[in-house]
Amino acid sequence: MPANRFNGFTDYGIGVGLRIPHYQHILEKKPVVGWFEIISENYMVDGGRPLAILDQILEQYKVVQHGVSAYFGSAQPLNRDHLRRLKALVKRTKTPWLTDHLCWGSVDGTYSHDLLPMPYTFEAARLTARKVRAARDFLEVPIAVENVSSYAEFHESEMTEWEFLNEVVERADCGILLDVNNIYVSSRNHCFDPNDYLNSVPPERVAQIHIAGHSKFTKYILDTHDHPVIDPVWKLYQHAIQRVGPTATLLEWDDRIPAFGEVHAEARKAERYIAVPTLVAP
Amino acid sequence: MTLLALQRRMAADLMRPLAPGDRLDPKTKAAYLKPNDRLTSRERLEIYSKSYWYRLLDSLYEDFPGLRAVVGQRAFQRLAQAYLTDLPSQSWTLRNLGSRLEKWLRRNPAYTGDRLRPALDMIRLEWAHIEAFDEKFEKILGPEDLLELGPALRIGLQPYVRLIELRYPVDDLRVKVNAASEEHGTASNAVLKRKTGGLARRIGAMDPEHIFLAVHRHDFMVYYRRLEAEEFRLLSALRRRLPLGEAMEAALEDSPLPVDELRRRVEIWFATWAELGWLC
Numbered sequence: 001m002p003a004n005r006f007n008g009f010t011d012y013g014i015g016v017g018l019r020i021p022h023y024q025h026i027l028e029k030k031p032v033v034g035w036f037e038i039i040s041e042n043y044m045v046d047g048g049r050p051l052a053i054l055d056q057i058l059e060q061y062k063v064v065q066h067g068v069s070a071y072f073g074s075a076q077p078l079n080r081d082h083l084r085r086l087k088a089l090v091k092r093t094k095t096p097w098l099t100d101h102l103c104w105g106s107v108d109g110t111y112s113h114d115l116l117p118m119p120y121t122f123e124a125a126r127l128t129a130r131k132v133r134a135a136r137d138f139l140e141v142p143i144a145v146e147n148v149s150s151y152a153e154f155h156e157s158e159m160t161e162w163e164f165l166n167e168v169v170e171r172a173d174c175g176i177l178l179d180v181n182n183i184y185v186s187s188r189n190h191c192f193d194p195n196d197y198l199n200s201v202p203p204e205r206v207a208q209i210h211i212a213g214h215s216k217f218t219k220y221i222l223d224t225h226d227h228p229v230i231d232p233v234w235k236l237y238q239h240a241i242q243r244v245g246p247t248a249t250l251l252e253w254d255d256r257i258p259a260f261g262e263v264h265a266e267a268r269k270a271e272r273y274i275a276v277p278t279l280v281a282p
Numbered sequence: 283m284t285l286l287a288l289q290r291r292m293a294a295d296l297m298r299p300l301a302p303g304d305r306l307d308p309k310t311k312a313a314y315l316k317p318n319d320r321l322t323s324r325e326r327l328e329i330y331s332k333s334y335w336y337r338l339l340d341s342l343y344e345d346f347p348g349l350r351a352v353v354g355q356r357a358f359q360r361l362a363q364a365y366l367t368d369l370p371s372q373s374w375t376l377r378n379l380g381s382r383l384e385k386w387l388r389r390n391p392a393y394t395g396d397r398l399r400p401a402l403d404m405i406r407l408e409w410a411h412i413e414a415f416d417e418k419f420e421k422i423l424g425p426e427d428l429l430e431l432g433p434a435l436r437i438g439l440q441p442y443v444r445l446i447e448l449r450y451p452v453d454d455l456r457v458k459v460n461a462a463s464e465e466h467g468t469a470s471n472a473v474l475k476r477k478t479g480g481l482a483r484r485i486g487a488m489d490p491e492h493i494f495l496a497v498h499r500h501d502f503m504v505y506y507r508r509l510e511a512e513e514f515r516l517l518s519a520l521r522r523r524l525p526l527g528e529a530m531e532a533a534l535e536d537s538p539l540p541v542d543e544l545r546r547r548v549e550i551w552f553a554t555w556a557e558l559g560w561l562c
Contacts, residue, residue: 041374041375044375045377045416046416046417046418046441047416047417047418047419047441047442048415048416048417048419048442048499048502049415049416049502050416051416052502069374069375074289075284075285075286075289076286079374081374082374104289106374107286107289107290107293108290108293109372110293110297110370110371110372111370111371111372111373111374112293112296112297112334112371113334113337113338113341113371113376114330114333114334114337116289116292116330119285119288121285123284123285124285127285151326151329151330152315152316152323152326152327152329152330153315153316153318153326154288154314154315154316155313155314155315155316156283156288156314189318190318191318191319219320219321219325220320220321220329222329
C-alpha cells in the first residue's frame, strides 16, 4: 500500500536524507533520486544558505520533511514558535506528509535536543495523541510518528512499545514512520523479538519506512546512523515490505558520511525488496 | 508519578554535569528506570546523559572556535559546562545555544582568567557570525524607492548585517582560526566522542584596538568588514529606522572630519553599501 492518507496518497520510492556534504554534488551532478528527506529544523531559519540550497533542491526534487524537535511526547504544550516556523516550511516545500518522533525532549522550556524514550502509559499515549492531532490541525498536513531507538525502559510502563505506538496512532488517527533499524536496536537493548513488533504494526497506517546503520557496544547498541545497513535489518525491512507493501523508504546516514554515490547505492539496495514484494496477511 | 513529574526528574538527572571520567553523577539514582541483564538503571541513564553533554558541548565547540583560541581549550571546556549547567538550552534549535553566553560570562568573569574583555568581544563576534549566516534578507533598495529622496526618507539595513563595536581585534583572530578549521576539519561522532583538538590553541596576549565592524554575508558566506566610526554610527542610526536627515545628524555631528571630507566619505559609504546590497 504505497499510497495512503498518511502520506498524502503519494507513491514515492527510495529516498536519501539531504545532508550538507552532498549539496555540491547534488546541485552539480543532478543525480536521479526518488526524493529527499530534509531535517525540518535545519531549514526553519529566516534566510541565508540553508533556504537558498533548499529552494534549488525543490526546483528539481521531491522533498519530505522530517522533524526532530516537535516532542509530541513532552508533557507540556507544543512550542508555538516551532510550529509557526514549521508551517512556513511546509508551505515552502509542499511536503505531502510530515514526520517527527514518538518521544519527548523538553520540559519546563528546557530542551535536551535528544529523542528521549516515553514511559508506555495510557496517560502518555492520550497526551501524545492529543498533541499530534493539534499539530496536524495547525499544520494542515498528514503527520506520521516515528518509533525511536531506546536504551532505557521505565518501571511506570503499562504496555509494550508496539502497543504504545498503536495506542497513540489510533487515538491521533495519524500515520507511522516505521524505522526498522530502530526496532532492531531497541529489540537488542530490551530483549524482545523484533518480528513481534513488526507483526503488531497496523500496515494501513505506515506512511514511510526508515533504514539506517548503527554501532555495537559490549552491553548495548547505539543508533548512530554512521554505517551501512546490516543484514538483520535488511531482513526486518523485507518483512516490513511483505506486510505493508512497497512503501516510501529512506536511508539515514548522519555521521562519517561517505560520498553521495555510496549513500545512494546503499539506499537503492532496498529496491531488491520493493521490486517484488510477497504480500502476506497481516 | 505523573508524566510531567517523571520527565522533570529524568531531565534534571541527565542534565546534571558528568562526574570525572564522563560518568553519571554518583548522587543520581535513576530508580525510575528498569535495569536489564547487562546494564543498571544508572548505566542506562548514563547513555542519555553522555549523549546530552557531548551533543551540547560539541555544538558550543563548533560555534565558538575563536573563544577557544582566546581562553584555551581547557578553560573553554570548563566555561561551556558551567554555562550549560546554569543556563540549559531554552530553544528548540541548537543554533541558539550560545545566545546567552555573553550575558552569562559578564556575570561569571572568573572562567576567562585575565582574558575577559577579548573573550566577551569574541563571543559577540561569533554570535553575530551565526546571525549573519541565516538572518532574513529583505528586498534591496531600488531606484523606485528613492523617488522621494530627502531628509524624511527612511532607509533600512538588511537584518543579516550585524554591527558591533569591539575593543580588541578579534576579527583577525577569528579569520585565522576559521582558516585552520577548514584545513583540518574532520567529522566525528557527536554521541560517542567529545570533540577535542589543538587547533584553537590559546593565543598570546592581544593588544587592545578599538574597532567598528559589520558582520554580513555575500553569496551565502559570512564576512567581516571594518568600518570607520562615523560609518558605523550612520549604519546604526539607519538600523534604528531614523529618517535619513536625523540619522546623518546623529552620526556625523560630532565628527572631527571637515565637512567636505565627510561629504566625500558619505558618498563612498552609500555607494559601497548599495553595491553590497545592505540597504533595504
